[in-house]
Structure formats: structure tokens, C-alpha cells
Amino acid sequence: MTTTTARSGTDMQVIGLIGGAHFLSHFFIFAMAPLMPILHRELGVSFLALGAVMTTFQVTSGLSQLPIGFVVDRLGARKILIIGVLVESLAFLAIGLTGTYWALLVFFAVAGVANSVYHPADYTILTRRIGGQRMGRAFSLHTFAGYSGGAAAPPFFGAVAGLWSWQTAFIATGIIGLGVGVLLILFGYMLEMAVAKPAGGQAAAPAKPENLSAREGIRLLLSPPVMLCFVFFLMIAMSSSGLNSFAVAALIEVHGTPFDQATMALTGFLIGGSLGILAGGFIADRTRHHELVAMAGFGATAIVVYSIGVVAMPSLLLITVFTTGGLLYGMIMPSRDMMVRRVTPDGSMGKVFGFVSVGLNIGAAIMPILMGWVMDNSDPIWIFHIAAGVMVLALLITLLGRLVQKA
Secondary structure, X not given: OOHHHHHHHHHHHHHHHHHHHHHHHHHHHOOOHHHHHHHHHHHOOOHHHHHHHHHHHHHHHHHHHHHHHHXXXXXXXXXXXXXXXXXXXXXXXXXXXXXXXXXXXXXXXXXXXXXXOHHHHHHHHHHHHOOHHHHHHHHHHHHHXXXXXXXXHHHHXXXXXXXXXXXHHHHHHHHHHHHHHHHHHHOHHHHOOOOOOOOOOOOOOOOOOOOOOHHHHHHHXXXXXXXXXXXXXXXXXXXXHHHHHHHHHHHHHHHOOOHHHHHHHHHHHHHHHHHHHHHHHHHHHOOOOHHHHHHHHHHHHHHHHHHHXXXXXXXXXXXXXXXXXXXHHHOHHHHHHHHHHHOOOOOOHHHHHHHHHHHHHHHHHHHHXXXXXXXXXXXXXXXXXXXXXXXXXXXXXHHHHHHHHHO
């Protein structure tokens, strides 16, 4: 076995472990969506009360991202990742065993804190353990695993709750999570931080991390390159979350698109996004100009989304165009992560990725409310106009970041 082959095998094992954890993260996040009608009926609470559970999860997760990032840089990513997986799994197990609304609320708050470990820990491990020539693909597989976890949650929870009960679904999820935690414990030695070998095969001298003080860490996070990455993540979440939430309703209102066709179009966007993430990994590994990839993706997707709003398309064309938009949008994601990696000094990956990931939480919280107001009080075509406009704004922010880098 050649050194290159061995290195590739080790990389894939690390990516597999981290990808499994990220799959679990999104699996947890989307747990409640298919259970809403069942929980509403069996717990005897309003949909508003159930929505408060999801809001609580997002709030505790968003508030915890940055502190967890500092802890990851201080104590190490592997142990924090394992703790997060185990705590979140136990929280879901406790929900299933207790079966009350207040347990749901409290333990989802705990789960939100635990879920905040994944981005800071995952990206820190990948950055330190994967060969640089495969970093883009590593980031793309990591993101793809998360998307896959979100896609797998609704059918799993729906099927288990239908066959047995919603409590059984939570208990089964907790047991699955504990199993993933055991795997991370058994094979955690593979996640220990070590500088990966460069493409030439010569072992690199270990780099000494910059052990920044809390004040120096905050100064790093408030630096222009990192702040631009934060805003970039915010724009990504804003441009996608509102569209994902209300595209179906807007298509029906604006163009009279039948419900099943509108749903298929959105499904095409999500599937295209997953495929685009995988393709974007190969692109990210073959270019140093990741901001140009992001700008091209945002610009092309903005044109696609705007066109969907202003042009009534037959169903096959609509699905094809929406899928193409998803493909173009998904290609941005690995380059997005490479842009953050480039501006982050060694030893600060946890805090920086934790900080910029807060932008995802904020964007995901803002846009559904804004788009819901638009649907209730304005012309639904603005759903597409606003989404396209945010993408153009993200393009301009990326351009600004490129100019700052060259200045």
C-alpha cells in the first residue's frame, strides 16, 4: 500500500466519523417537524407552544456556538464532540421516557446547547486531520452528511411514530445517538489533532497553535475578514430558509401552480443542492479563488430564483429550473468553508467556525418571519424577489471580502 493510498484511507475514515456525527446533528434538528400533528393531539398543546420548543432549540444553540468554539480551542475538539453527541442523545432519550410537554421544552433546550458543538468541533478536526489537497471534498461530504440527516429524519420519525408512538421515535433516536457516541469513543484516537501531510508526502512539522487569550480571541472575531464571513453565513441562511419555507405557497399564489408540482419543484431544489455540494467539493479542491466560485454561484442562483417568480413555467420546466438553481447554490458551500479556513489562524478554528455559524441560526430565525409577513400582507412574488436580492447582496459581500483581502 502506497503512502498516498494509506493517507487517503485515513482521511476517509476521519470524514466518515465526522460525517456520521453531522448526519446525527441534522437528524436531531428535524425530529419534531413530522411529529407536530401527533404532538398537538396527544400532548393537548397548541402549535404555538410546539413552535416555542423549536425556537428554544435555535436560541440555546445560537447562544452556545461561540462559547463552545472557545472551549473547543482550549480543551480539544474530540472530547467536546463526544460530550455533545452523548448529551443530546440522552436528552432525546429523556423526552421519550417522560412524554410530557415540559420535558419536551426543557430537554430540547438542553439538546440545542449540545447541538452547538458540531460545527466548531467538526471543522476543527477536519482542518487539522485531512490532507490539504482533499479539504474541499472533506467539507462537501461533511455538509452533504448534514443535509442527508435532515432528509432522513421525517420518514424515520413518521414511520416509527406511526407504527408505535412518538415517544418510541425519541427513544430510538436517543439509542442511535448513543451508538454513534460509542463509535466516536472507540475510534476517537483517529480524530486527535495532528497536522496532515501535504500533497508531496513529506511529513509537516507540527504547527504550534496560537493560544489566544479571550480578549485576543474576541479581537480576531471582530476583525474585518472574520466579520465578513459571519455576514456571508448570515446571507446564506437568509437566502435559503425563507425560500425553503414559502416557495411552495408562493408558487401556488403567484402562478397557480398545483400543490404537487410546487412541492416537486422545491424537492428538486433540495436534491440539486445536495448534488451541488458534492460537485462543489471537487471545485473547491481545484481552485484557490473560492470567493469567485461563491460569487458565480450566488449570481447564477439569483437569476434562476428571480426568473421563477416572474415567469409562469410548465411543470417539467419549473422542476428542471428549480433543480438547476439548487445545484448552483449547493456548489457554494464547500468554497464557503474554505474561505473561513483561509482567514482563521491555527488554534482558533473552533471559535471562528462557532462564531460564523451563529449567522446561520440568526438567518434561519429572521427569514421565515419576514417571508410569512410578506405572504400575509404583500404580493407573494416578493418571496422570490427578496430571496434573489439577498443572494445578490451576498455576492457583493463576497466581492467586498475579496477586495479587503487584496488591500
